[in-house]
Amino acid sequence: MKTDGLDLASRSGWPDDLRHLLERYPREVWTGHVNLGDMARFWLARHEMFRELSQALVQAAGALREGDVPPDQFRQWFAPRLNFLLGELQTHHMIEDRQYFPVFVRAETSLAKGFDVLEADHETIHHALDDLARSGQMLAGAVDGGTPLVTRAADGFATVSDGFMKILLQHLADEEDLIVPVILDRTEAGLGIG
Numbered sequence: 001m002k003t004d005g006l007d008l009a010s011r012s013g014w015p016d017d018l019r020h021l022l023e024r025y026p027r028e029v030w031t032g033h034v035n036l037g038d039m040a041r042f043w044l045a046r047h048e049m050f051r052e053l054s055q056a057l058v059q060a061a062g063a064l065r066e067g068d069v070p071p072d073q074f075r076q077w078f079a080p081r082l083n084f085l086l087g088e089l090q091t092h093h094m095i096e097d098r099q100y101f102p103v104f105v106r107a108e109t110s111l112a113k114g115f116d117v118l119e120a121d122h123e124t125i126h127h128a129l130d131d132l133a134r135s136g137q138m139l140a141g142a143v144d145g146g147t148p149l150v151t152r153a154a155d156g157f158a159t160v161s162d163g164f165m166k167i168l169l170q171h172l173a174d175e176e177d178l179i180v181p182v183i184l185d186r187t188e189a190g191l192g193i194g
Contacts, residue, residue: 006117008124008167014177018114021181030180037188040180046092047172053085054168058161061139065154071143082136086129093122096175103191104182114178121171128164135160 006015014022030036060078063069069077101115135157142153188194 006113008121008171011117011170011174014114014174018111018178020110021108021185022177025181025184027177027180030184033184035184035187036180037183037194039188039193040183044176044180046088047176050085050089050092050172051169053081054161054165057082057085057136058158058165061154061157061161064139064143065151065158067147071150075140075143078136079140082133082140086133089129090126093125097122100179100193103193104179107186107191108182111178111182114174118171118175118178121167121174125167125171128167131160132164 025033057078060069060074060081064071064074064078097119101119105112105115135153139150139153139157142149183191183193
């Protein structure tokens with residue numbers, strides 16, 4: 001899949017040729033826009049949940065490292081939430097790739113390159129999810145090994161999660177900047193997704 005230098009790790013938004021609808025429908029008008037329907041609101045809420053949960057996992061690992069949370073309490077809280085994030089992101093991306101992106105490309109062919117980029121992002125994010133899962137499992141497994149082991153595992157998780165957060169946050173913002181303006185322009189009913 002050709003992404004023309006729009007690599008997720010080095011991207012900081014869309015180039016001009018993919019911003020024409022975003023310029024017509026900037027973020028400031030989204031919330032109150034009459035065409036922002038239930039599906040779009042749900043989808044944006046899912047994105048916000050991914051942001052919040054990712055940040056909560058990072059904060060929990062930091063609290064464990066600093067000794068602010070007991071190991072058993074950490075493990076009980078951390079493992080199910082990490083697994084939830086991993087599973088939900090994979091499902092979310094699969095639905096986007098198979099169901100929603102084709103609809104948006106048909107509706108606005110000038111944005112096809114952007115949707116190719118977003119699909120490539122999903123591959124990048126899934127590799128990062130594998131790294132996050134391994135690092136999270138190492139951290140959860142280290143909680144009974146004493147402070148030096150917990151510190152090393154927490155530092156490793158912090159490094160992996162920092163990289164993950166950077167690409168996840170960029171992807172979510174770019175995805176919203178491409179998709180929401182299409183919805184506002186065409187309506188959910190007009191796109192057949194409402």
